[in-house]
Amino acid sequence: MTKLQYEIVHEVPTVQDYLRLRKESGLSEKSIEAAERGLKNSLFAVSIYDGETLIGMGRVIGDNGCFYQIVDIAVAPHYQGQGLGKRIMKEIMDYLENKAPKSAYVSLIADAPANKLYEKFGFTYTYPKSHGMYKKY
Template identity: 65%
Template structure:
């Protein structure tokens, strides 16, 4: 278990650290162009650092009023199991409660077993009433 102090920074990480964390956490890769555009269009982000290294993050994206999505929840494997996912979610939920209007629809795609964490924050499964879908643009 790591004993370093974790620093919370309420901004997106740089593109290189973002790409590295996604890889370390087992998330799918993104293009350099996509990362630069995406990071710049975040509504809110939280990054966790230990010893100057990015060890976790999460973002809120969307139109800021009607529809928002939580994305990029990631914690480096050597820091998992220490409650850092909760730290990230608490930051994102505080932002949503503070900044979004009533009846805003907040969604996320949950990998298992992380879905159990999101249930604790009030998220519910959409099935069977609706199903999440996706399209990946291939070039």
């Protein structure tokens, strides 16, 4: 059995690839306008390709000082279970460890079962001290 080679780049994917991978991996769908605005405002991004096909991604957003949020961690269903989510998180954590100043607050929203992956990178639950909240437009 031949091990596949994937290309890992530190750049945002195209809007079309981003929207496709979000849908394929079960993340909520975003409008083209939202994706165009959001992607260009990323602080850091990881994209994994199998040839020309985007198969994994993750981003860091925030104010680049006090607050950072990890978003868009996604791996195409056919490629799940190969450690790609862990690799995306490692790339993101390396970035944060080198760029985030002391006292920076890094957050994410963890959907089960991905919460187990994030725990391995030192993330803990805010509850009961605080409660995650959101409002969607």
